[in-house]
Amino acid sequence: MTNPLLSDWDTPFQLAPFDRISDADFAPAFEEALKAHSAEIKAIAESDETPSFANTIEAMEAAGGALDKVLSVFFSVAGADSNPEREALQREFSPKLAAHFSAISSNKALFRRIAHVWEHRDAADLSDEQARVLMLSHRGFVRSGAALDGADGERMTAIMGRLAELGTGFTQNLLADEREWFMELEEGDLEGLPGFVVDAARAAGEEKGVAGPVVTLSRSIITPFLQFSPRRDLREKAFAAWAARGANGGETDNRDIAAEILALREERAKLLGYGSFADYKLETEMAKTPGAVRDLLMAVWAPAKAQAEADAAVLTEMMHADGVNGDLEAWDWRYYAEKRRKAEHDLDEAALKPYLQLERMIEASFACANRLFGLEFTPLDVPLYHPDCRAWEVTRNGAHVAVFIGDYFARGSKRSGAWCSAMRGQAKFPEVQAPVVINVCNFAKGDPALLSYDDARTLFHEFGHALHQMLSNVTYESVSGTSVARDFVELPSQLYEHWLEVPEVLAEFATHADTGEAMPEAILQKVLGAANFDMGFQTVEYVASALVDLAFHEGAAPADPMAKQAEVLEGIGLPKAIIMRHATPHFAHVFSGDGYSSGYYSYMWSEVMDADAFEAFEEAGSAFDGETARALEANILSTGGSVEADELYRRFRGRLPGVEALLKGRGLAA
Numbered sequence: 101m102t103n104p105l106l107s108d109w110d111t112p113f114q115l116a117p118f119d120r121i122s123d124a125d126f127a128p129a130f131e132e133a134l135k136a137h138s139a140e141i142k143a144i145a146e147s148d149e150t151p152s153f154a155n156t157i158e159a160m161e162a163a164g165g166a167l168d169k170v171l172s173v174f175f176s177v178a179g180a181d182s183n184p185e186r187e188a189l190q191r192e193f194s195p196k197l198a199a200h201f202s203a204i205s206s207n208k209a210l211f212r213r214i215a216h217v218w219e220h221r222d223a224a225d226l227s228d229e230q231a232r233v234l235m236l237s238h239r240g241f242v243r244s245g246a247a248l249d250g251a252d253g254e255r256m257t258a259i260m261g262r263l264a265e266l267g268t269g270f271t272q273n274l275l276a277d278e279r280e281w282f283m284e285l286e287e288g289d290l291e292g293l294p295g296f297v298v299d300a301a302r303a304a305g306e307e308k309g310v311a312g313p314v315v316t317l318s319r320s321i322i323t324p325f326l327q328f329s330p331r332r333d334l335r336e337k338a339f340a341a342w343a344a345r346g347a348n349g350g351e352t353d354n355r356d357i358a359a360e361i362l363a364l365r366e367e368r369a370k371l372l373g374y375g376s377f378a379d380y381k382l383e384t385e386m387a388k389t390p391g392a393v394r395d396l397l398m399a400v401w402a403p404a405k406a407q408a409e410a411d412a413a414v415l416t417e418m419m420h421a422d423g424v425n426g427d428l429e430a431w432d433w434r435y436y437a438e439k440r441r442k443a444e445h446d447l448d449e450a451a452l453k454p455y456l457q458l459e460r461m462i463e464a465s466f467a468c469a470n471r472l473f474g475l476e477f478t479p480l481d482v483p484l485y486h487p488d489c490r491a492w493e494v495t496r497n498g499a500h501v502a503v504f505i506g507d508y509f510a511r512g513s514k515r516s517g518a519w520c521s522a523m524r525g526q527a528k529f530p531e532v533q534a535p536v537v538i539n540v541c542n543f544a545k546g547d548p549a550l551l552s553y554d555d556a557r558t559l560f561h562e563f564g565h566a567l568h569q570m571l572s573n574v575t576y577e578s579v580s581g582t583s584v585a586r587d588f589v590e591l592p593s594q595l596y597e598h599w600l601e602v603p604e605v606l607a608e609f610a611t612h613a614d615t616g617e618a619m620p621e622a623i624l625q626k627v628l629g630a631a632n633f634d635m636g637f638q639t640v641e642y643v644a645s646a647l648v649d650l651a652f653h654e655g656a657a658p659a660d661p662m663a664k665q666a667e668v669l670e671g672i673g674l675p676k677a678i679i680m681r682h683a684t685p686h687f688a689h690v691f692s693g694d695g696y697s698s699g700y701y702s703y704m705w706s707e708v709m710d711a712d713a714f715e716a717f718e719e720a721g722s723a724f725d726g727e728t729a730r731a732l733e734a735n736i737l738s739t740g741g742s743v744e745a746d747e748l749y750r751r752f753r754g755r756l757p758g759v760e761a762l763l764k765g766r767g768l769a770a
C-alpha cells in the first residue's frame with residue numbers, strides 16, 4: 101500500500117487525507133520526500149544545459165512538492181495536536197531538515213548556475229515577477245555565503261558555528277538566572293496581592309521546596325507582584341533581581357557573550373561585502389537602511405517621552421499622597437500605574453465577556469471579509485486532524501478561492517499562542533494551486549464559548565494573515581501570500597484588527613449570549629480607552645531597546661556593549677523611572693539568535709503602517725469603502741512578495757506611511 105502522505109490526494113480540494121494518515125507514516129514519507137528533493141536539486145545543479153530561468157529557477161520552484169506535502173501535514177499536527185511520538189519525530193526531523201537546506205544553500209554547482217542566470221538576466225526577457233524571483237534566489241544564496249571561496253568560506257563556516265554556540269549559551273545563562281533567584285514571602289507580605297498572584301507564589305514556593313510563597317522571575321509572577329505589592333522594599337529587591345538577569349557575574353554572565361556576538365556579526369557582514377551588520381540585515385526589509393529605522397524611532401521618541409514624563413508627575417503625586425517621599429523609582433511605576441488604571445478605567449472583564457461569543461466573532465470576521473472583498477464562506481464536511489477543527493470553502497462570485505480551517509480551542513496537545521499557516525500556498529506554477537489556510541488559537545471552551553477582548557483581537561489578527569494567504573494571486577509559490585519582508589508581514593494582520601473596533605461591527609456581532617442585546621456604549625468606550633493606558637511608559641521602554649539594538653549593529657561593533665548602551669540612553673535622555681524593556685544582558689530577541697537583531701524596531705514599523713493604512717478607509721469616509729478595499733487587495737493582499745514592500749505600500753496609499761496615525765492611535769499625538 102502506498103504511503104497516504106505521498107499518494108495523490110483525490111480528496112475534495114485535494115486536502116490532506118487526515119483520516120487515512122497515521123503517525124507511522126511520517127518517518128518513511130519524510131525520508132522518501134527528502135531523498136526525492138535532493139535528487140531533484142542534484143539534477144538541476146549537474147545539468148549540462150546552459151543555465152536558464154526555466155531549467156534553474158523554475159526547476160527549483162517546481163522541486164520539493166512531496167516534501168511540502170509531508171511537512172505541511174506534519175507541522176500542522178506537531179504544533180496543534182502533538183503527542184510523544186510526534187514530539188520524538190520532530191526532534192528527529194529538525195536537524196535533518198536544517199542539514200538538508202544548508203546543503204542546498206552551500207551547493208557550489210547550483211550557485212554557479214543561478215549566478216549565470218543572474219548575470220544574463222537582461223537578455224532573458226523575464227516578466228517582473230520572474231525577475232524578482234531570480235533576484236531573491238540569487239540574493240539568498242549570496243547572503244548565506246555561497247559566493248565565498250577558500251579561506252573566506254572557511255571563516256564564514258567557523259563564524260556561523262561560533263554564533264550558534266554563543267546564542268545557545270546566552271539563552272541558557274538567562275534561563276539559569278531566571279531559575280536561580282527567588283524571594284521568600286511571609287504571610288503578611290501577601291497583602292494587596294490578588295488571588296491569582298498568591299496562588300502562583302504558593303505554587304512556586306512548593307516547586308522551590310520552601311515552606312511558604314515566593315516571588316520568582318517568571319513573568320507571570322514578577323510583573324503582577326510589581327503591579328500590586330504595596331511593600332516598596334520588596335518591590336525594590338525583586339525589581340533589582342529582574343533587571344540584573346544575565347549580569348550577575350560568574351558563569352552565567354552574558355556581557356562578554358554579547359560583545360563577542362556583535363564582533364562576529366560585524367565580521368560576517370564585512371565578509372559578505374556589507375558596511376555593517378545593520379546594512380546586511382536591513383537589505384531585505386522594507387526599512388532598508390539604519391537611517392530609515394532611526395527616523396521612525398526618533399519621530400516617536402519625543403512625544404512618547406513627553407507623555408511618560410507627564411505620567412511620571414501624576415504617579416509621583418500619588419506616591420507622595422501615599423506618604424512616600426522622594427523620587428518615583430523604576431520599582432514604583434507599575435504599582436502606581438495600576439492604582440491609576442483602576443481609578444480611571446476599571447474595565448470589568450466579566451461584564452464584557454458575554455458579549456464576545458466565539459461563534460459571533462467568527463461570523464464578524466467573515467462578514468467584514470465579505471463586505472470588503474466579496475468573499476463567501478460555506479461550511480465544509482471533511483476529515484481533519486482533530487474533531488475541534490472546522491473548515492469552510494471560500495468562494496467569490498461562485499468561484500473557488502481557498503479552503504479555510506479554524507482550530508480555535510486550547511488543549512494539552514497544542515502549543516501556546518496563536519498562529520496562521522498555509523497548509524498549501526497559492527501558486528500558478530507548475531500548476532494552479534488554491535491555498536489551504538489554517539488559523540490556530542487557544543481559546544477556552546465553553547457553551548457558548550466566550551472570548552476576552554484580547555482573544556477577539558487575536559481572532560481578527562490571525563484572520564488578517566489568512567486573508568493575505570487566501571487572496572494571494574501570484575505565479576510562484578516562493579513569493580506568494582505571507583512570503584514578504586519581516587517588517588511588512590504584520591501589516592495585513594494588524595490592519596484587520598481595526599475592523600473589530602468599527603462600531604457597526606460590534607453593534608451587530610457583539611451581542612449578549614443570554615439576552616441577545618448589543619454591547620452597551622459605556623462598556624465599548626471603556627474597552628477602547630483602556631487600550632491606550634500607560635502608553636508613554638510602554639512606548640519609551642520599547643523605543644529605548646530598539647535604539648540600542650540599532651546602535652549595536654550600525655558601524656563598528658562596540659568592544660563594551662554596556663558602555664554603548666549607557667551612551668545611547670544618555671543621548672536620548674531616558675526618564676529616570678523607566679528602564680529598557682530588555683537590557684543588553686537579557687535581550688534575547690537580539691542575542692539568542694539573529695532573528696530580531698537590528699530588527700527589534702519591526703513591531704513598531706508594522707504598527708505605523710497598519711494605523712496609516714486604516715486611515716485610508718477613514719479618509720474615504722467608511723471602514724468598508726469599496727475603492728479602498730480594492731486598492732488594498734490589488735496592491736497588498738494579492739501581491740505577496742512579488743514586489744518590494746515599500747513600492748507596494750506606495751501603490752496602495754500614494755505615499756509611504758507617516759507616524760501621525762500611530763501617534764494618534766497610541767494617544768501620543770500633541
Ligand SMILES: [Zn+2]
Binds near residue numbers: 561
Ligand atoms: Zn501576526
